[in-house]
Amino acid sequence: MKTLRVPEATVTRLSIYSRFLERLDKNGVTTVSSGEIAEGVGVSPAQVRKDLAYFGEFGTRGVGYNVKDLLKYTLKILGLDQPWSLAIFGAGNLGFALCTYRGFNIRSFHIAGVFDNDPTRIGKKIGNLEVQPLDKFPEIVKSENIRIGVIAVPVSAAQEVADLMVKNGLEAILNFAPVALNVPDHIEIRNVDLSVKLEILTFNLGFRAAQNL
Amino acid sequence: MKTLRVPEATVTRLSIYSRFLERLDKNGVTTVSSGEIAEGVGVSPAQVRKDLAYFGEFGTRGVGYNVKDLLKYTLKILGLDQPWSLAIFGAGNLGFALCTYRGFNIRSFHIAGVFDNDPTRIGKKIGNLEVQPLDKFPEIVKSENIRIGVIAVPVSAAQEVADLMVKNGLEAILNFAPVALNVPDHIEIRNVDLSVKLEILTFNLGFRAAQNL
DNA sequence: ATATATTTGTTATTATTTTCACATTCAGAC
DNA sequence: GTCTGAATGTGAAAATAATAACAAATATAT
Structure with missing residues (x-):
């Protein structure tokens, strides 16, 4: 080896x-x-x-x-022999789905906080979690020892959320907003784009088919 | 060129x-x-x-x-100069989120049917869509000219759904279930695994950090 | 008209990733 | 014990992808 x-x-x-x-x-x-x-x-x-x-x-x-x-x-x-607490930003449909998604709740992952700035969503229950206002974030990051943040907000708010995560000492970000975020080099960031692979399919059905490749 | x-x-x-x-x-x-x-x-x-x-x-x-x-x-x-009708299988949290996801509803995409086998979900409204029972699938595939299917069901049901899609003539499948599906060669299939990138992050925070790489 | 500053399109180079092939090692049969 | 079949681990080769570098082309200013 x-x-x-x-x-x-x-x-x-x-x-x-x-x-x-x-x-x-x-x-x-x-x-x-x-x-x-x-x-x-x-x-x-x-x-x-x-x-x-x-x-x-x-x-x-x-x-x-x-x-x-x-x-x-x-x-x-993979680092899954230790517990990892996650913070999810955005309690819309995607954020909601991620909160209940098995892959985010098994193994060593644990969702320690869901945050949203929409007053109609704050306080709502998702399983046994309660949607928190943004200003609770710093306190919960510390108390729950959160190192990874998940962005499930619209493109327009994504950079702002990323900045907030960085400011509060998170080390890694999983970004579901289809936009390239600006973060310092020491932050690990990965993007998940839900529709890119859908467009790979249409490319293959269309363009490739036309060329007989 | x-x-x-x-x-x-x-x-x-x-x-x-x-x-x-x-x-x-x-x-x-x-x-x-x-x-x-x-x-x-x-x-x-x-x-x-x-x-x-x-x-x-x-x-x-x-x-x-x-x-x-x-x-x-x-x-x-990318083949997005023509309309594409999608069928989504699974009206759970993920399926629901995908139905309302912008990337699946803009450009040339259009969700033409949502299907589930759970009686408590059938008939429910998602936006202006209504969750359909599986046996409506063949008819709707034809009437809506659906060529692409999206799998948002649990791992245990994913292969069965894929088989149904293939049987009804779909040409491409976007699979959100974390399992490798068996389909004929002429079917275009891509997997979206929501937690793989999360585990890349933990790998990078853990293993890589330990090695100072 | 000419010169200059830009920015593309493309070829050559470098780097990375995958595949191949096989020597090495192990378990089990006889 | 020895032989046989099976499957790993790995170095070499092939394939693929990314980067670098630069000639060609264009707009603008003079």
């Missing part, structure tokens, strides 16, 4: 492998090969092995991987 | 450029350079020009690009 820069694509796949391993484990499967993982998530077996090789040797030649062990390792690598 | 395989990353960025151009146009900007686009969406100017070069020559040397024209071209390339 060598330690070098890990491609982000590798981390992406690791997250997917780990979810697949969770399912295997739940189904009582104890051993799995790179080929079976590959088949299960839609990549090549060599890719699976190469990805894992960035982090160590987890398998047994001639046998494969122990599901429980590999799951534990992948979770550890 | 040469015609060769267009990288998917290029199509992804094109979608982002086009949204940025829409904003410029709305703000009355008439001309833009590759550098300004790059700055606005967070890539390099060379990347912008390279991406556009796959499809033609749209700019004027020494000047830049005409915003309205380039917007029109990018929309055309």
